[in-house]
Amino acid sequence: MIRVLVADDESLVRAGVRAILSTDPAIDVVAEAACGDEAVELARAHRPHVAVLDIRMPVRDGIEAAAEIRRTVLGTAVVMLTTFGQDDYILRALGSGAMGFLIKSGEPEELIAGVRAVADGAAYLSPKVAARVVAHLAAGAGPLAGRRAAARGRVDALTAREREVLALLAAGLSNRQIGRRLRVTEGTVKAHVSSILARLGVDNRAAAAVVAHEAGLLAEHL
Template sequence: MSRDGTAVAGPVRVLVADDEPMIRAGVRAVLATDPGIEVVAEAADGHEAVELVRAHRPHVAVLDVRMPRTNGIDAAAEIRRTLPDTGVVMLTTFGEDDYILRALGAGAAGFLIKSGEPEELLAGVRAVADGAAYLSPKVAARVVAHLASTGAGALAERRDAARERVAGLTPREREVLAHLGGGLSNGQIARRLHLVEGTVKAHVSSVLARLGVDNRAAAAVVAHEAGILPPPPPEQR
């Protein structure tokens, strides 16, 4: 599925941007293990990434946070502003919590740790291509911990604030938020909750508006802060 909910014709087209050739080669090699994913372009900096996204119109752009000329966050913001059909996945390291928060504000939908498992990269690209948000569990935990350690307030205060925001949701919206926190797409949520996908899309829009966030990744952070976790798939119950 594309980010507007329509089916993606053919393989998921991906751009990879990192200023280190070995990292780009590694990301490409991992993505090549999935026959349904095609790397259509590589960029060595954020400026080049934006230009190549304009030229190739990939479904997903995988961007390193720190790159010369234009960094990944500014590139993500420009891509989301001018080419909203391309979802953005950010590659981060364990020392870049502040960058993750800024990338959330720039509209990135996926966050992965460079040292994570290859399966997470494939899952993240697939999820974002499907219109979902994907936060590596390690990223989500670090975002919540980092927020708690900043001037934004103590962990208990953050949790209370998140729970207060969530309290304004309907029971169905809370269910949808839990699945957003689990990185599910609208189609996957619809199947889990036995709803029409259009109904789920409407619930997601309402959840974002009620929480006062701009994208699914930011909503996922609120879900993690509030301690709302998705139920396990039926086969795991």
């Protein structure tokens, strides 16, 4: 059973998220929070497998709450909920240790898939979120072609196997699922992921997934 904490300052949103997640018999929403501070307290009390956090919340926002949860509640993965127009927040959240990014107006299936993915140790980027991040990075640092070329250069420096692993990681697969797809052990996949993060110069799987999307890697391998 995947234990989930839901945090959003709007009660209607919390109810909606709970209702969607409750359709999956493998997911149990164990707590709800209306602000970042409460989310941290409830995460410490319930130790959920996944915390689904709204980015904008009072007192302590979702990004700050995510960082504190990741620092003090080992074993709890974080999924961030965002809306269009919050691109700067998404980029900040990449450094908070969040493993998943979802659009509030997205399909219900994406929410369930995202929670399942991060609970299994994978990164999950809604395709719309990935596209927004890539576009925002491009707008802030030269032409899109230049950004893509830079990301492509980083990806090309990886081995062929590492590029395969990165593409599957960016698609939301866990280490176990990647191992099955490539017919290698989970330990081998973990070693590849560690090497990929180091060689790309990123701190987590979500940030690596952004590089993969920016480089257009998924279209080549999936």
